[in-house]
Amino acid sequence: MQKNILVTGGAGYVGSHVIVSLLERGYGAVSVDNFRNASPEVYGRLRELSGKDFAAAGADACDAEAMARVMRTHDIGAVIHCAGYKSVPESIQKPLEYYENNLGSTIALCKAMRETGVTRLVFSSSATVYGESKVLPYTEEHPTGNCASPYGMSKVMNERILTDAAAAYPGWGVVLLRYFNPIGAHPSGRIGDAPGGVPGNIMPYLLKVATGKLPVLPITGGDYDTPDGTGLRDYLHICDLAEGHVAALQYLETFTGTETVNLGTGRATSVREIVRAMEKAIGKPLPTEIKPRRPGDIAEMRADPAKAKRLLGWEARRSLDEMCADSWRWASRNPAG
Numbered sequence: 001m002q003k004n005i006l007v008t009g010g011a012g013y014v015g016s017h018v019i020v021s022l023l024e025r026g027y028g029a030v031s032v033d034n035f036r037n038a039s040p041e042v043y044g045r046l047r048e049l050s051g052k053d054f055a056a057a058g059a060d061a062c063d064a065e066a067m068a069r070v071m072r073t074h075d076i077g078a079v080i081h082c083a084g085y086k087s088v089p090e091s092i093q094k095p096l097e098y099y100e101n102n103l104g105s106t107i108a109l110c111k112a113m114r115e116t117g118v119t120r121l122v123f124s125s126s127a128t129v130y131g132e133s134k135v136l137p138y139t140e141e142h143p144t145g146n147c148a149s150p151y152g153m154s155k156v157m158n159e160r161i162l163t164d165a166a167a168a169y170p171g172w173g174v175v176l177l178r179y180f181n182p183i184g185a186h187p188s189g190r191i192g193d194a195p196g197g198v199p200g201n202i203m204p205y206l207l208k209v210a211t212g213k214l215p216v217l218p219i220t221g222g223d224y225d226t227p228d229g230t231g232l233r234d235y236l237h238i239c240d241l242a243e244g245h246v247a248a249l250q251y252l253e254t255f256t257g258t259e260t261v262n263l264g265t266g267r268a269t270s271v272r273e274i275v276r277a278m279e280k281a282i283g284k285p286l287p288t289e290i291k292p293r294r295p296g297d298i299a300e301m302r303a304d305p306a307k308a309k310r311l312l313g314w315e316a317r318r319s320l321d322e323m324c325a326d327s328w329r330w331a332s333r334n335p336a337g
């Protein structure tokens with residue numbers, strides 16, 4: 001019988017969509033979430049929309065003994081580590097909390113894996129690990145480590161911790177997935193991104209403007225050296241991203257060592273283009289105003305997704321219009337998030 005996959009942060013935006021993909025592909029899933037940034041209601045919705053059951057443990061991923069218990073109890077075959085604090089500005093205000101939580105959970109999971117003989121792990125990393133490049137697109141060989149925020153540095157450090165662990169412990173296999181800009185939601189409209197407070201990222205902000213909770217989208221920088229002056233990013237559908245994790249798990253069936261893989265579409269979209277695509281999905285204009293650039297922002301980020309295709313057989317399939325339509329379905333049906 002196939003072993004179960006432990007998903008940390010399984011009630012969160014990425015983790016919940018990963019669980020759907022796992023269940024769809026016939027895996028057993030076990031979620032661990034402390035609900036610090038997610039709601040337990042997500043689990044009921046996941047069961048409804050997938051028509052399948054999975055186990056949930058209310059433990060903290062930073063607790064190595066609790067993680068070892070979960071791994072033993074549920075016969076875990078691999079870990080997908082999505083749990084973590086993820087706000088760039090908050091990480092600048094609370095660096096110690098960010099390092100403690102984001103590094104502490106990785107170390108605890110590795111200890112629990114060593115203790116219980118689990119040897120496979122997929123990690124939620126981010127394109128934020130790359131320093132600014134004059135050469136586009138970003139390949140996995142691009143230098144990392146020059147991050148402006150503790151959030152970004154916690155991803156860099158986690159990549160290093162996992163690389164060192166995979167080198168030290170025989171038979172370990174680790175895939176570091178560097179996400180570009182995940183947006184969208186499951187097409188059922190039942191799960192999606194639900195950040196608290198004033199959103200920092202563009203899609204949750206646009207959704208608050210679309211639902212009338214915020215009056216206008218600030219376009220943070222209209223004078224970049226890009227075709228329309230606004231920032232270019234590689235947005236990818238959260239369901240494509242989730243499927244990338246299943247592809248990484250399959251790769252780990254035979255791979256030992258560490259591999260780093262970009263998850264992106266390879267296409268860049270400007271702020272103005274994403275606003276237009278959202279207006280099409282919603283059917284009404286969205287007010288915007290040009291504001292100063294955010295400190296640390298760069299003109300363009302775009303993945304070279306060739307390695308994901310070559311190694312994992314994965315490529316993003318869903319269009320920008322689908323990303324916007326699915327985001328809108330989620331936001332309009334769940335005004336409270």
Ligand code: UFG
Pocket residue numbers: 086126127128129179180181200201202203205217218219220221230231232233271294297301
């Ligand atoms: N933007 C606006 N207005 C806003 C918010 C964003 O115009 O209110 C613009 C930004 O200037 C940028 C684009 O929209 O050009 C995307 O910004 P996001 O904040 O949505 O995304 P980032 O590219 O800054 O950061 C995201 C994630 C990080 C991750 C990074 C990797 O938030 O966690 O991608 O590249 F590390």
